[in-house]
Amino acid sequence: MNIAVIIAGGSGHRMGQEIPKQFINVYDKPVLVYTLxxxxxxxxIDAIEVVCIDGWQNVVEAYARQFNITKLKWIVTGGDSGQESIRNGVFNLEDKVSADDTIIIHDGVRPLVDADVLTDVIVKCQQYGNAVSSMPYNEQIFVIDDEISTTKYIPRETLxxxxxxxxxxxxxxxWAYHAAFEKKIGIYGSSYTNTMMVELGERLYFAAGSDMNIKLTTKDNLEMFKAYLNLDKDNWLK
Incomplete structure (x- = not known):
């Protein structure tokens, strides 16, 4: 089976709104519902699990009924950090899925995930054991020397x-989430599943990505999302 774990456990302070950003309505539909x-x-995708900020579980249930998200099987309470939330979602599946099932982790505030990107992540995971959506880096990256200058750059072809x-x-x-939390490896700061895996010594495999797959973190991101929704709806928004 292919099980999606949608992470919606954040409070979204940077968005500056009174409710978590995943529940903000855009054209009468919550951001999280677009993702789902x-x-x-x-x-x-055979089943969906949502890892939800505490206190909003009933809201997710209600939205699933309203918008006919029939693949939603489990709602799990998030943790104090992104990694704790993902861990909660993974541990909840221990008696529900098999060892060889594919688990697709996705941010609830990335509502424009493309079907072809999702397909490629699944295919690459089945081929290599894991897969992370990725894109080339098109800007030049310089390493800070003394905060106001630099003498070193990283070739973008290597990124x-x-x-x-x-x-x-x-x-x-x-295994990785048990090991990481037991050893305190790859679970702090901005760590995510991919960075944790590398810190645990695992090799990651690249899958296709998309520039449209934006993360809604700020008000500007939200405006960009609204612009994408109004872009040629008949052709790509089904």
Whole structure:
């Protein structure tokens, strides 16, 4: 089976709104629902789990009924950090899925995940054991020397931008979260599943990405999302 774990455990302070950003309405539909619909419609997704900020579980349930998200099987309470939230979602699946099932982790505030990107992440995971959506880095990257100057750059050809969706076989993913929290490795700051895996010594494999797959962190991101929704709706927004 292919199980999507949608992470919606954040409070979204940087958005500056009174409610978590994943529940902000855009054209009479919450951001999280746009994300869930992408997975609901994808033929290779068998089940969905939402890791939700505490106190909003009933809201997620109600939205699932309202917008016919029939693949939603589990709602799990998030943790105090992104990594704790993902861990909670993974541990909840321990008696529900098999070792070889593919677990697709995705940010609930990335509502424009493309079906082809999702397909490629699943295919690459089945081929290599894991897959992370990625894009080439098109800007020049310089290393700070003394905060106001630099003498060193990193060739952009050696870099990839990695985001979600990312996919892992359940057995390895479950092992990794147990190991990381026991050893205190890869669970602090901005760590995510992909960086944690590397810190645990795992090799990651690249899958396709998309520039449209933006993360809604600021008001500007939200305006960009609204612009994408109004861009040629008939052709790409099903």
């Amino acid at each position: 619909e992408s997975f609901q419609k994808h033929p290779q 990839r931008r990695v985001s979600t969706p990312q996919a892992y076989k359940f057995k390895k993913l479950d």
